[in-house]
Amino acid sequence: MHDVIRDVAISIACRDQNVFLVRNEDVWKWPNEDALKQCHAISLLNSSIPELPEGLECPHLDFLLMVCKDTLIETNIPEKFFSRIKKLKDVDxxxxxxxxLPSSIDLLVNLQILCLHQYMLGDIAIIGKLKNLEILSIWGPDIKTLPEELEELYMGNCFIEWEVEGPNCERSNASLDELMHLPRLTTLEIEEIGKLYKPT
Structure with a gap:
């Protein structure tokens, strides 16, 4: 699912004149301020991700893709990074x-798709403030809390010790029943290590 979303988004973005595209690069520079203000899409694919600006000013930006070349480098996203790109619909x-996640992510009121892959994350409850979010795709993180306001949830490469609910049992791990009662959920796919769970 994640690769399909990414490929479609990149192909659409590349047809747009106002695109900033970096692919397989170790050294590159952000475009000037005027160029960024005209961007509709930014794709940083398999490239080194330098220090990100405190606030990326792209009022027309619909799509943002950042795929780091080196998975061993910690990336710092400034707290105000999303404060001036409120039109975003797709972040990968x-x-x-x-x-x-930076606190400014809750300003993305138009965000519909959020893909977080190979992250080291804890509590992502802040995503619950994204009222228009329809698809959340998570691959391999350590997630403590999930937002309820979702229609599609994809979880991959995770190890989950599912517990059976009972009237007299105390649980310390996640229960599948908790996911099944997310109020807006229409699609759920969980790929545990070595297994794939797709409820009907």
Missing amino acids: MARMWLFS
Whole structure:
């Protein structure tokens, strides 16, 4: 699912004149301020991700893809990074080490798709503030809390010790029943290590 979303988004972005595209590069520079303000899509694919600007000013940006070349480097996303790109509908970030999401992500009121792949994350409850988010795709992180406001949830490469609920049992791990009662959920796919769970 994730690769399909990414390929379609990149192909659409590349047809747009106002695209900033970096592919397989170790050294590159952000475009100037005027060029960024005209961008509709940014794709940083299999490239080194330098220090990100405190606030990326791209008022027309619809699509943002950041796939880090080196998975061993921690990436720092400034707290105000998303504060000036509120039109974003699709954010795809992969091969990045993060320990939290920046608080400004809750300003992305138009965000519909969020892909977080090969992250080191804990509590992502802040995503619950994204009222228009329809698809959340997570691959391989350590997630403590999931937002309820989702229609599609894809989880991959994870190890989950599912527990059976009972009237007299105390649980310390996740229960599948918790996921099945997310109020807006229409599609659920969980790929545990060595297994694939797709409820009907």
